[in-house]
Amino acid sequence: MxxxxxxxxxxxxxxxxxxxxxxxxxxxxxxxxxxxxxxxxxxxTPDIALEAIKNNTIEVLAYSRSEGSDEYRQKLANYYQQHDINVAANEIIITTGGSEALLFAMGSVCDPGDEIIIPEPFYANYNGFSTASGVQIVPVISKIEDNFALPPIEEFEKLISSNTKAILICNPGNPTGYLYSKEEIQKLAEIVKQYDLFLIADEVYREFVYDNVQHQSVLSNFGLEENAIIIDSVSKRYSMCGARIGCLVSKNKDVISTALKFAQARLSPPTFAQIASEAALETPQxxxxxxxxxxxxxxxxxxxxxxxxxxxxxxxxxxxxxxxxxxxxxxxxxxxxxxxxxxxxxxxxxxxxxxxxxxxxxxxxxxxxxxxxxxxxxxxxxxxxxxxxxxxxxxxx
Incomplete structure (x- = not known):
């Protein structure tokens, strides 16, 4: 058999x-x-996104560009700039959900057998993505007694080996809801720069923060232009889980050019869903x-x-x-x-x-x-x- x-x-x-x-x-x-x-x-879901689909006059539902449409990426860059994340359209690759962005990120920075350090508990599908990519997750444990705050940076340092390629965080966290502080992101920034690692940040819940605390993106003034990779998605932000549109964002040109090859191999992200996602960017505050x-x-x-x-x-x-x-x-x-x-x-x-x-x-x-x-x-x-x-x-x- x-x-x-x-x-x-x-x-x-x-x-x-x-x-x-x-x-x-x-x-x-x-x-x-x-x-x-x-x-x-x-x-x-915002009406503006749904109306963009209902009122569309497309007669041929064609492939989009592998990296996503120019119009959507430019508007997305404008969105990030409003959130103190200074990136250009050519530093964004549109993906089929944040899931594909994570797969592209792992494929771009890791070879089979390489390691990514992740504070746990973490989004369960990181286990699946790492298995699919041949990547080894090295967990660093955060505790419910500490409200799942970032473990001491010394615990990360103990786990770094010649196979370590990145640290991956989810901020705010799934499943914990923990929001990393500016001081915690700064500590991570220092260690990834010291050891020439990538810092991959899953920021799909960026808008959902409470108690007058501000979200800290890894691409906001931490000096991580060569180290940071943002994973993002419209799924939660606009209650558009079924659209399956996400993106990978990085100012590292090698990361973008490599991720683009993975994007080309799967042809293109969904055209209609990009139209809806582009319209959703007009959603009022x-x-x-x-x-x-x-x-x-x-x-x-x-x-x-x-x-x-x-x-x-x-x-x-x-x-x-x-x-x-x-x-x-x-x-x-x-x-x-x-x-x-x-x-x-x-x-x-x-x-x-x-x-x-x-x-x-x-x-x-x-x-x-x-x-x-x-x-x-x-x-x-x-x-x-x-x-x-x-x-x-x-x-x-």
């Missing part, structure tokens, strides 16, 4: 999506499932002001409600729309599946994302879950009540 590749066998399942069959089965039994497991915003107020209110409500559950630890996020919660259960994976298979309150249950899949270190996060607070407030209240009742019932067994 033909055999599957070793790489294919090593590809991890998504901790976010692997429970979907159990959720679908629950729904077929008539159980309403509150989805706290996935970062799919319920915020409406009032949209983001309203969205940020709504997410902050949801965060505050969620943290307050979770605080009523005895024995849990909750990290308080400063950005994005996630938080990591440590539960008083033996195993969060088993608990999450049990919630969907065997438990409901008035025919309702919740779906969460077990956090072990957001670590690469074995045995970490086994009692933790990630909650995405992308539901309206009344649904968050109902979901936490079900979670509380579920913990009590589960621990009786």
């Amino acid at each position: 033909p055999k599957i590749s070793h790489k294919g066998k090593k590809m991890p399942e998504s901790p976010i999506r692997k429970l979907v069959p159990f959720a679908e089965s629950a729904k077929k039994r008539g159980v309403n499932v509150f989805h706290l497991n996935i970062g799919q915003p319920d915020i409406k 009032s949209y983001f002001d309203e969205v940020t107020v709504e997410y902050k209110a949801r965060r505050d409500l969620l943290i307050s409600e979770l605080g009523t559950i005895e024995g849990i630890k909750v990290a308080s996020p400063k950005g994005a729309f996630y938080c990591v919660v440590e539960l008083p259960v033996d195993n969060a994976d088993k608990f999450a599946q049990w919630l969907l298979e065997d438990f409901n309150v008035n025919n309702e249950t919740v779906m969460v994302a077990p956090a072990a899949g957001f670590y690469s270190s074995k045995g970490f996060g086994t009692k933790q879950i990630r909650i995405a607070y992308v539901l309206k407030k009344e649904d968050l209240i109902a979901a936490v009540k079900i979670l509380k009742a579920g913990i009590t019932e589960y621990n009786k067994h």
Whole structure:
């Protein structure tokens, strides 16, 4: 019988999506499932983006340029300049989602067997991207007790070897919601310059920051013109996850020219989705002001409600729309599946994302879950009540 590749066998399942069959089965039994497991915003996509598609008169849906359309990249450069990120259109490559941008970044700076240091827990698909690229993740552990702040820079330095090519951060963080301070980014800037490494920053949640704290981009005045690579996406910013448009941004000409070769190999990013994304750049600031107020209110409500559950630890996020919660259960994976298979309150249950899949270190996060607070407030209240009742019932067994 033909055999599957070793790489294919090593590809991890998504901790976010692997429970979907159990959720679908629950729904077929008539159980309403509150989805706290996935970062799919319920915020409406800006009308201006949708109208750009509806009112388009394209007669031939042709390839776009491999690096993305000139018009979109120029407008995107203007957007970055408004956020104190001074880049030009030719320093941007449009990708099919932030996911492809990460794959291009890894392919451009790493050979098989090379290493990237990443603070964990981290976005689960970094595990998949690294496996697909033949790259080794070297984790440096951040702790819920420290609110998942940047680990001491000495911990990074201990892990640097001749195979180390980059440090990768997500800022604000998925799954933690942690927002790195200017001082923390400065420490990372100093170490990557000292050891000639790249600093790859996944900044897709840039707009979602709370408590009057400012987001710090790696391309804002840290002297990282040759070291920094930004990964970005329209998915969360404009509630356009299905558009699958992202980008890779760098002032390093070798990075851009190399990433372009990967872009040429896959031909081009989606034409219609670029049109929608270009139009979305005209979204007024009032949209983001309203969205940020709504997410902050949801965060505050969620943290307050979770605080009523005895024995849990909750990290308080400063950005994005996630938080990591440590539960008083033996195993969060088993608990999450049990919630969907065997438990409901008035025919309702919740779906969460077990956090072990957001670590690469074995045995970490086994009692933790990630909650995405992308539901309206009344649904968050109902979901936490079900979670509380579920913990009590589960621990009786």
